[in-house]
Amino acid sequence: MDFSTKLNALVARTETALDRLVPALPADAPAGPARLHAAMRHSLQAGGKRLRPVLALAAAELGGPEHIEAALPAAIALECVHTYSLIHDDLPCMDDDDLRRGRPTCHRAFDEATALLAGDALLTEAFVILAQTYAARPALAAALIRELADAANARRLIGGQMQDLLAERAAGENIPPATSAELEYIHLNKTAAMLEASLVCGGLVAGLAPAALETLRRAGRHLGLAFQIVDDVLDASAATAELGKTAGKDARDGKATYVSLHGLDRARELAAEATAQARAALAELPGDPTFLLALADRMLTRRN
Numbered sequence: 001m002d003f004s005t006k007l008n009a010l011v012a013r014t015e016t017a018l019d020r021l022v023p024a025l026p027a028d029a030p031a032g033p034a035r036l037h038a039a040m041r042h043s044l045q046a047g048g049k050r051l052r053p054v055l056a057l058a059a060a061e062l063g064g065p066e067h068i069e070a071a072l073p074a075a076i077a078l079e080c081v082h083t084y085s086l087i088h089d090d091l092p093c094m095d096d097d098d099l100r101r102g103r104p105t106c107h108r109a110f111d112e113a114t115a116l117l118a119g120d121a122l123l124t125e126a127f128v129i130l131a132q133t134y135a136a137r138p139a140l141a142a143a144l145i146r147e148l149a150d151a152a153n154a155r156r157l158i159g160g161q162m163q164d165l166l167a168e169r170a171a172g173e174n175i176p177p178a179t180s181a182e183l184e185y186i187h188l189n190k191t192a193a194m195l196e197a198s199l200v201c202g203g204l205v206a207g208l209a210p211a212a213l214e215t216l217r218r219a220g221r222h223l224g225l226a227f228q229i230v231d232d233v234l235d236a237s238a239a240t241a242e243l244g245k246t247a248g249k250d251a252r253d254g255k256a257t258y259v260s261l262h263g264l265d266r267a268r269e270l271a272a273e274a275t276a277q278a279r280a281a282l283a284e285l286p287g288d289p290t291f292l293l294a295l296a297d298r299m300l301t302r303r304n
Contacts, residue, residue, distance in 0.1 A: 003294040007054065010068075014053040017072040018044060018079065021129055039110045039118035040125075044083045046101040051227075051299070052078040052194055056202035058295065059216055062287035063206025071205040073133035074144050078198050080126035081152050085161070085194075087119035094165065123152070143204050151197035160189030167256040178256035184225070186256075191231075192224020199223075208286065215284050219292075222278035227299055229271040232257035234303070236264060275300045 001009070022044060025037045053075035060071035090097040090105040091112060098108050107115035127145060134141035151157060164186045167178040178186070199216035208216070236259045258267040278296050282289045 003291065003298070006291055007295070007298075010054045010057050011050045013057070013068070013072065014050045014075060014079070015045075017076050021073060021076045021133070022080065022125060035110070035114060036117055036121060039106055039114045040121055042103075042109050043087050043100070043106045043118065044080065044122065046103050048101045049302075049304075050079065052082050052198040054295070055195060055198035055220070055223075055292075056205075058292050059199045059202025059208075060206045061291075062203065062212075062285055062289065063208055064287075067202075067206040071202050073129050074201045074205055075198075077126040077129045077144070077148060078194065078201060080122045080129070081148060081157075082194055084119040084122035084126075085152075085157060087115050087122070089161065091115060094161075140204060144201055147197050147200050147204065151193040156189045156193035160186050160191070160193070164190055164255075177260070180261055183256050183258065183261060187225060187228040188221065191228040192221050195224040195227065196220030212286055215281050219278050219281035219285075222274045222281065223296060223299065226271045226274035226278060226296075229258045229267055229274065230300060230302060232259045233264060233267050233271065235259075271300055 022041070024041065025034055029037070053072075056075040056078055057068050057071050060067040086100055087106045089095050090100055091107055097105055099105060103109070105115070106118055110118070126148065130141060130144050130148065134144060153159075154162075163182070167182065167186065196217045197220070199220040200213055203213045203216045235257070258270060262270065275296055279293055282292045282296060285292070
C-alpha cells in the first residue's frame with residue numbers, strides 16, 4: 001500500500017488500541033475518578049499525529065508484519081507518556097497554553113489540579129499497560145519498562161523540560177540566551193528521547209538484534225532533532241489554525257528556539273540535515289525501511 005494509506009491504517013489501529021487499553025470508567029464510578037478519567041481521555045483522545053505509536057509499530061514491522069499487533073500495547077504506553085508530558089507542558093506554571101491538538105488544553109477544559117492529576121495518571125498508566133500486557137514475556141516487559149522509564153526520567157524528558165524552562169526564564173531576566181549546544185541538549189532530551197524510545201520499543205517487540213536497536217536509537221535521535229527544529233519553524237511561520245496550538249508563542253515568551261538562534265532559513269537547513277542523518281541510519285536497518293524513510297520525509301515537510 002502507499003505511504004498515506006499505511007500511515008492512516010497504523011493511526012487507526014492506534015486509536016482502536018487506545019480505547020481498548022485505556023477504557024472508560026463505568027457510568028457509576030465515583031465522581032472524583034470519573035472526572036479524572038474524563039480529563040485523561042480529553043487529552044489522550046484529542047487526535048494528533050500519533051507519531052510515537054506509528055514509529056513503534058513501523059519499527060516492529062521490520063521484523064515482520066505479525067509483530068505489529070504485539071507492539072500495540074507498547075505504542076499506547078508511549079502515547080500515554082507523551083500525552084502526560086503535553087498536559088503538564090501546557091499548565092500555567094509551565095508554558096501556560098490554551099490550545100492543544102485543536103481543542104482547549106486539559107487545564108482549560110477542566111481545571112489546573114485535575115489536569116495535573118490527569119497527567120500523573122497517564123504516566124502511571126503507561127507502566128501498568130506494559131507490566132500487564134507483556135506479563136507472559138517477562139524479559140520483554142522488563143526491557144520495555146526500562147526503555148520507557150529511561151526516556152521519561154529526570155535525565156531525559158523531564159530534565160530537558162527543566163532546562164527549557166530555565167532557558168526561557170533566563171531570557172526574561174536579561175541573562176544571555178541559551179547557546180546552540182544548550183538548545184541541542186534540551187531537545188535531545190525533551191523531544192528526541194521519546195522518539196528514540198518509540199523506535200527501540202518497536203524493535204524490542206520484534207526481537208531485533210542489539211546492533212539494529214542501536215541503529216534505531218541513532219535514527220530516533222536525528223528524527224527528534226529534525227522534528228523539534230520543524231516545530232520551531234512552524235511556530236514562527238504557520239497559523240494557529242494549521243498548528244492546532246497557539247502560533248508565535250515561542251517568540252512572545254522569549255523561548256530559545258532554533259529560529260531565535262539561527263534564523264528561519266538556517267533552521268530549515270538544520271532540519272534537512274538532521275533528516276538526512278536519520279534517513280542514513282534508517283537505510284541500514286534489516287527488513288524493509290521504506291515506510292520509515294517516507295515518514296522521515298513527511299516529518300520534515302509537515303505543516304502541523
